[in-house]
Amino acid sequence: MTKADNRIALVTGANKGLGFETSRKLAQIGIFVLMGSRSIARGKAAAKELQQEGLPVEFIQLDVTKPEQMRRAASEITSRYGKLDILVNNAGISVGEGHGRNSTESVTPKALRATFDVNFFGLVELTQRLVPLLRKSDAGRIVNISSILGSLAIHSREGGMSYKPFAYDASKTAVNTFTIHLAAALAGTAIKVNSAHPGWVRTDMGGPSAPLAASEGAETAVRLATLGPDGPTGKFFHGEEELPW
Ligand code: NAP
Numbered sequence: 001m002t003k004a005d006n007r008i009a010l011v012t013g014a015n016k017g018l019g020f021e022t023s024r025k026l027a028q029i030g031i032f033v034l035m036g037s038r039s040i041a042r043g044k045a046a047a048k049e050l051q052q053e054g055l056p057v058e059f060i061q062l063d064v065t066k067p068e069q070m071r072r073a074a075s076e077i078t079s080r081y082g083k084l085d086i087l088v089n090n091a092g093i094s095v096g097e098g099h100g101r102n103s104t105e106s107v108t109p110k111a112l113r114a115t116f117d118v119n120f121f122g123l124v125e126l127t128q129r130l131v132p133l134l135r136k137s138d139a140g141r142i143v144n145i146s147s148i149l150g151s152l153a154i155h156s157r158e159g160g161m162s163y164k165p166f167a168y169d170a171s172k173t174a175v176n177t178f179t180i181h182l183a184a185a186l187a188g189t190a191i192k193v194n195s196a197h198p199g200w201v202r203t204d205m206g207g208p209s210a211p212l213a214a215s216e217g218a219e220t221a222v223r224l225a226t227l228g229p230d231g232p233t234g235k236f237f238h239g240e241e242e243l244p245w
């Protein structure tokens with residue numbers, strides 16, 4: 001059994017893909033990880049898999065579109081630990097894709113709203129509820145899982161990205177705005193806030209043709225979650241490379 005140090009992390013969407021691998025890597029370095037999952041069955045199974053590897057993790061039910069679950073998670077963390085050291089806002093969806101259904105001209109209001117509900121509104125609300133607990137940490141770290149597809153600089157470059165799922169990309173641009181604004185609001189505190197692009201990763205979302213394994217994709221989030229006191233805040237990274245907004 002890996003002995004937990006006194007750091008507590010919460011990873012959303014931790015039952016599979018990048019969230020699962022990020023949880024595994026954080027737990028492997030001794031951080032106690034609360035693995036958020038909207039499904040009780042999937043979340044418990046994922047936590048059990050890592051517990052069987054001897055890792056300090058626990059399942060916590062957390063659908064980021066459900067205010068009541070976010071409130072309950074914050075109050076449970078408050079009463080059990082009294083602080084939070086790391087928040088990895090990883091849960092994300094991309095809906096309305098395929099056959100041009102997520103283009104600027106064709107995306108439905110429903111798909112646009114559903115995407116923003118998870119990727120942006122849920123992320124902001126959960127973070128707001130947890131900032132008071134992150135303030136109690138000696139070294140609070142917030143990692144917002146964004147995407148290079150949220151980079152306006154890259155999309156607007158000549159020859160830049162041809163793949164443009166609009167709802168998803170706009171939601172990640174909004175996430176990046178939150179990163180910049182929250183980092184500014186928390187300047188002078190011990191909390192660092194950064195956006196991460198994991199790379200194109202083989203998960204249910206990334207598909208089987210992606211070049212990176214989930215364990216490789218998780219590396220950016222883990223680096224930003226464990227930055228030292230001199231590390232950056234209010235920035236956007238893939239690995240060690242800083243990306244343009
Ligand atoms: P994934 O395998 O589809 O996993 C997404 C996770 O988010 C799942 O655990 C899913 O839970 C969870 N989720 C969805 N809606 C939720 C909600 N309302 N509340 C809580 N959890 C919810 O995707 P992934 O590739 O690991 O993606 C993780 C993050 O990386 C996302 O933010 C994504 O945008 C970002 N990203 C991925 C890539 C890539 O190439 N894969 C590239 C750039 C950025 P369920 O199992 O219950 O659906």
